[in-house]
Amino acid sequence: MSADNTRVSRSIPSFRLSKYYFVYFASLGIFLPYWAIYLQSLGFNIAEIGQLIAMIPATKIIAPILWGWIADKTGKRVRVVRITSLLAIVLFTAIYQVRDYWSMVAVTLAFSFFWNASLPLFEAVTLAFLENNPYRYSLIRLWGSIGFILTVTVTGIALDYYPPLILPQFAFACLLLLWIISLTLPEPEVTIRHTIKGQLGQILCQRSIIALLVVFMLIQLSHGPYYALYSLFLEQKGYSGTETGLLWATGVIAEIGLFLLMPYLLTRFTMRSIILISILLSILRWMLISQYANQPVVLYFAQGLHAASFGSAHVAAVHMIHQQFGVHFQSIGQALYASISFGLGGMLGSYYSGWFWQRFGPEYVFMGASVVCMIALVIAWLWIDDNPVMGHVELLVVEEDL
Template sequence: MNTIKMRLSCMMFLQFFIWGGWFVTLGTFLGQNLQANGGQIGMAFSTQSWGAIIAPFFIGLIADRYFNAERLLGILHLCGAILMFLMYQATDFSTFYPLVLGYMLAYMPTLALVNAVSFRQLSSPAAEFGQIRVWGTLGWIIAGLVISYIFSWDAQAAIATGALKNTFLMCAMVSLLLGVYSFTLPATPPAGKQAGQRLADILGLDALKLLKDRNFAIFFISSILICIPLAFYYQNANPFLTNIGVENATGKMTLGQVSEVLFMLLLPLFLNRFGIKLTLLLGMAAWVLRYVLFAYGDADNGIWLLILGIALHGICYDFFFVSGQIYTNSKAGAAIQNAAQGLITLATYGIGMLIGFSVAGMITENYTTAAGIAWQPIWLFPAGFAAVVLVLFALTFKTEKQR
């Protein structure tokens, strides 16, 4: 690996170490340490969606036109370090919420910026980007292992003493490191204003024309709908595993990212052998199965059901979301490929997840009483919802050949 690739890999590792270092345990921290209810936890997780919705406008109107990507990346992570440190000091939800909202508004645009820096520095992005991006997944994995197996912040006794707040301090320090490190990255100047460029071009609104294609419109709507059950996993998986007594829950959840890497390698084989429709259906079916396993698993004899449910993450994510990105790329012409990817990201991490976190918060709060949390019906709801989306997609989406 040459020097440029090593520097970009380090950037990607730190970028996703930060995200995985606090976001996975956020629900557990809010419920156990800030006494937040289901609706408030849903609000906190929804900040990711608000960041995803605003990020394309921020990148299109500002970053792509006026600032070097690596400098803006550094500024945003330095701001993030300050906000993360203030989150570490927060003692109630009313103080914590505006901080996490501000942090996500700063962090979500950096996901596009690290990609922009990488693409501009690689001689063959299509062939080389995967080698860089995998270090991001490794960063997420290492963050979870550090929390569970080095510091044990997610152990039952440690949670009771408020140890999970240390995840914010750790991520503040790493964010500070990445902020400073970003200024040492190779210069990535903005593309600049293009003559005759319309606001619609900048914001990628031309990609909306893809919705005239019936199959793509069905896929687009299904992507929004399937993100509603997806939100249940991000919001509730760690609190659920911790609540029922699974030891080192955060570390065990990294099995999902390991699975993600493995199934990423298998994805081209499935697409070539079975086509886009069946691959997408397999991804949806995995969500149904995962939630059923969570509904009936436990920390004792049923622990294998929970481990299997976590391990299904590779199929859940790769077979629907990654294959969906590939499908979107095949439907869009060269002129609107970037805009099309932005559109599907807006639909999933923006609109779909925003609705999903709200629904997950309400459902969780509804099944939470003084006696405890009734996890089985909480997990059966997204299982049933995903099953309905699967059936509707199977009946309405027509088989088509990949281009």
């Protein structure tokens, strides 16, 4: 990748970047584990819940690419994050007024179109600040996991005492705080004088890039039943709200441990090796959930594998996209990754998990997720190239933590 005439600021506003991740994933700690329970309390059936949950990642197919293109075109990534965060809040307020299926579809699509745009743009912002220190990404990103743990645990306990109607209030508070934090973020100083014509097309035509995007679409498809219906699955098996929250938190605690290890792992293993191991452990995870849901010890172990099925896989993907797309196309690169994996993969996984649940039962749904990961493993083995490990990175950088 050519980075001619490009200047990237070395000042890293670590504290502010970490706060944004913390609050964004705190909001995710409400939507992922518990939104299905809220929808069920409104009277929607399992198939409708799966479809409504699928609406959220469905907007990731288009929104990140559109907003990523605007951000790269204008060079104002943080400004776009602020605008999309504000519009997400405004549109989410309509959730209090709707109770029928089609109105809920409309509100979900509207607010998530803007909410889903902000994270891939923010990933590009973070990596722009970390241009010379990419190993620090996981150390900043882990604060998102801490935010997720906090809300998933507190919300789980709250649901043992209060009805699911409290969930929109929790979500609104997180969305409002997210917008306020976005106002404090500086714009990364990236100046690009020119790019090579046709360069983006050349990147997208690379076999390894195509394989990477397909593999992560399949990985996120396999997570569809987990994100959409896992809490309902646990409720069906007799687990309390507190136990459900602790199981979700266990997965993210393992993820945090992984993020702390990633700077070490990235200097000793290739991205391809990390991805292959992550997929193998994902296959094991979905099999255990499918067959041993009545055994809490096994479920806690399976939740620990979230460190691999999401944590290490995601970090490896973000770094590979960053390497392959270069500074010229960071926003669109991260947007494509979010759109195809979390968007298309997440939508298909959520939609079909509800459909298959009704016809075959949840155990078969999670076993199907392991089969999807087996397909991803074959594609990754055959077509993802072996990127070199990251070399030693100088630790002394300018940090702005205010």
